[in-house]
Amino acid sequence: MNERSWTTKQLALWTSVAAAGAIGVTALLVSIFEHKQEARNPFYRVVELTDDTEDPAVWGKNFPMQYDLYLRTVDMERTLYGGSEAMPHSPTAADPRTVVARSKLEEDPRLKEMWAGYAFSKDYRERRGHAYMLDDQTFTERQQAAKQPGTCLNCHASMYVVYKRLGGGDLTKGFENINRMSYFEARKYAQHPVACIDCHEPKTMALRITRPAFMEGMRALKAGEGIANYDVNASATRQEMRSFVCGQCHVEYYFAGPEKRLTFPWNKGRKVDQIVAYYDEIKFKDWVHGETGAPMLKAQHPEFELWSQGIHARSGVSCADCHMPYVREGAVKISDHHVRSPLLNINRACQTCHRWPEEELKSRVEEIQTRFHDLRNVAMDALVDLIEEIKGAKAAGAGDAELDPARDYQRKASFYIDFVISENSMGFHADGECLRVLGDAIDLCRRGQLALRSKSPAMRTSLERQH
Amino acid sequence: MKRHVIESVLVLLTGATLGLGMYTFVYAKGYSYLSNNPAACANCHVMGEYYGAWMKGPHRNAATCNDCHTPHDLVGKYVTKASNGFAHSLAFTLGGFPDAIAIKDRSRRVTENACRNCHGSIVDAIEGSHSRELSCIRCHADAGHM
Numbered sequence: 001m002n003e004r005s006w007t008t009k010q011l012a013l014w015t016s017v018a019a020a021g022a023i024g025v026t027a028l029l030v031s032i033f034e035h036k037q038e039a040r041n042p043f044y045r046v047v048e049l050t051d052d053t054e055d056p057a058v059w060g061k062n063f064p065m066q067y068d069l070y071l072r073t074v075d076m077e078r079t080l081y082g083g084s085e086a087m088p089h090s091p092t093a094a095d096p097r098t099v100v101a102r103s104k105l106e107e108d109p110r111l112k113e114m115w116a117g118y119a120f121s122k123d124y125r126e127r128r129g130h131a132y133m134l135d136d137q138t139f140t141e142r143q144q145a146a147k148q149p150g151t152c153l154n155c156h157a158s159m160y161v162v163y164k165r166l167g168g169g170d171l172t173k174g175f176e177n178i179n180r181m182s183y184f185e186a187r188k189y190a191q192h193p194v195a196c197i198d199c200h201e202p203k204t205m206a207l208r209i210t211r212p213a214f215m216e217g218m219r220a221l222k223a224g225e226g227i228a229n230y231d232v233n234a235s236a237t238r239q240e241m242r243s244f245v246c247g248q249c250h251v252e253y254y255f256a257g258p259e260k261r262l263t264f265p266w267n268k269g270r271k272v273d274q275i276v277a278y279y280d281e282i283k284f285k286d287w288v289h290g291e292t293g294a295p296m297l298k299a300q301h302p303e304f305e306l307w308s309q310g311i312h313a314r315s316g317v318s319c320a321d322c323h324m325p326y327v328r329e330g331a332v333k334i335s336d337h338h339v340r341s342p343l344l345n346i347n348r349a350c351q352t353c354h355r356w357p358e359e360e361l362k363s364r365v366e367e368i369q370t371r372f373h374d375l376r377n378v379a380m381d382a383l384v385d386l387i388e389e390i391k392g393a394k395a396a397g398a399g400d401a402e403l404d405p406a407r408d409y410q411r412k413a414s415f416y417i418d419f420v421i422s423e424n425s426m427g428f429h430a431d432g433e434c435l436r437v438l439g440d441a442i443d444l445c446r447r448g449q450l451a452l453r454s455k456s457p458a459m460r461t462s463l464e465r466q467h
Numbered sequence: 468m469k470r471h472v473i474e475s476v477l478v479l480l481t482g483a484t485l486g487l488g489m490y491t492f493v494y495a496k497g498y499s500y501l502s503n504n505p506a507a508c509a510n511c512h513v514m515g516e517y518y519g520a521w522m523k524g525p526h527r528n529a530a531t532c533n534d535c536h537t538p539h540d541l542v543g544k545y546v547t548k549a550s551n552g553f554a555h556s557l558a559f560t561l562g563g564f565p566d567a568i569a570i571k572d573r574s575r576r577v578t579e580n581a582c583r584n585c586h587g588s589i590v591d592a593i594e595g596s597h598s599r600e601l602s603c604i605r606c607h608a609d610a611g612h613m
């Protein structure tokens with residue numbers, strides 16, 4: 001056909017090129033086809049999920065991408081101030097864990113003095129991912145130091161189905177039954193760490209509140225704001241729910257009465273001052289300080305409360321926006337169920353809104369955290385000085401009448417410091433508020449020392465000022 | 468005889484490649500990229516949220532994607548479309564790009580110029596003798612979309 005006939009070599013070469021072209025175009029076609037299919041089918045329903053399906057692996061059959069990410073909360077990766085690498089641990093009869101997180105007590109021994117006489121002075125470690133919540137609670141040395149109630153499981157296990165079953169269908173009744181049991185009696189009912197059903201309604205996947213303590217806490221908070229009979233599941237917006245589901249556990253709480261009812265102290269508001277005022281009013285104490293005899297308060301992990309005082313909350317940014325940002329799997333966009341520090345995920349967590357290089361954003365956060373960390377050290381020193389001075393006065397024979405005013409300052413200062421250091425953001429969730437709380441705590445320590453010396457502090461400003 | 472067979476295979480293969488290529492072009496709505504329709508940019512799902520934000524944004528009645536993201540001369544426009552289109556297709560097919568995508572320097576300059584194309588007189592008054600030291604989108608980051 002051709003005047004100039006091709007050599008066998010040329011023919012072979014051009015055939016290869018054409019074949020490679022055909023392969024490439026076909027691969028592209030298939031890739032485009034797959035992306036189009038992904039965009040069309042967000043999920044395949046392969047199992048029927050009911051309101052009693054507790055096992056997250058079953059949910060994972062319908063939502064494999066979310067489930068895979070959820071499983072990755074086993075990762076142990078630290079940031080400048082948070083998290084921990086996996087630390088080897090020799091298993092014992094009481095604690096079979098082979099890997100644990102770093103001990104915060106060994107890192108800062110002042111915490112032992114702060115919590116003297118309380119179980120937290122025995123064992124207190126860096127936080128680990130959601131996957132470890134049940135094991136870390138079951139095997140902590142605090143279980144040997146004191147008898148814990150079943151209430152603790154509210155936030156360390158998947159409890160929605162358990163509550164429903166034990167309450168004969170009534171969530172609140174099941175919650176009350178678990179609260180009254182001992183920890184290890186209640187532990188038998190718990191199967192999984194927090195699971196899909198604790199946040200999602202199984203028919204629509206809509207977020208919902210499953211913890212009675214949060215429903216009651218929000219009702220008390222809203223009542224204080226002038227809104228009567230607030231029902232969080234009926235009234236919260238979708239964006240509010242993206243924080244509220246987290247707020248069921250990442251909060252300050254106490255166990256009310258002999259029935260050990262889990263209660264969130266929000267009647268007067270979510271600020272540390274308002275929470276202390278509430279505890280003072282009901283004369284609540286967590287324990288008596290082992291060295292000074294002060295009636296103490298232990299702060300838990302008030303992420304929800306401190307977030308509410310920060311600029312992100314004010315701008316309508318939810319917990320999930322930063323801790324579970326959208327992630328693209330092919331052509332599908334899902335929320336990242338690998339819940340973790342945004343510092344390990346800066347592109348998705350921060351750069352969606354903040355258009356600055358990753359390094360710049362990281363250093364901004366670390367600057368805020370370093371300021372907090374340094375002032376935290378000053379406040380811890382001030383607290384230890386106050387404790388030592390009360391101890392000294394007590395040893396020298398001072399009676400309750402002389403010691404009580406200083407003890408009250410210790411109770412408050414200790415709770416203020418605890419409130420911002422037990423919170424998991426190293427001051428980031430509400431940077432200004434956290435520094436303010438530390439500043440006030442240092443002042444409370446100073447006032448406590450002056451009270452022991454029967455001196456009144458200079459009253460140029462009032463501590464009862466409106467924050 | 469042998470040569471004849473090989474040549475037939477080559478012709479068939481070339482034809483198949485061309486045919487597949489044309490089919491893929493139509494299937495992927497390749498022709499839509501020659502147009503000014505903003506929906507074309509959201510053919511690939513990565514742009515979906517930016518397209519959605521533009522539809523709710525202040526410029527939706529004044530400027531389309533091309534008005535801000537391609538130069539305003541014919542050659543520059545299609546060269547930019549071709550080079551960005553190729554880079555985007557490559558990234559979307561092979562993956563490995565960040566979820567919160569970021570504009571490249573060259574594209575940022577295109578957009579800065581586009582701002583001045585419509586708002587030239589007011590920008591001139593602001594810049595005065597600074598001449599092109601100011602960035603419009605540093606402050607007006609959400610003018611087109613979030």
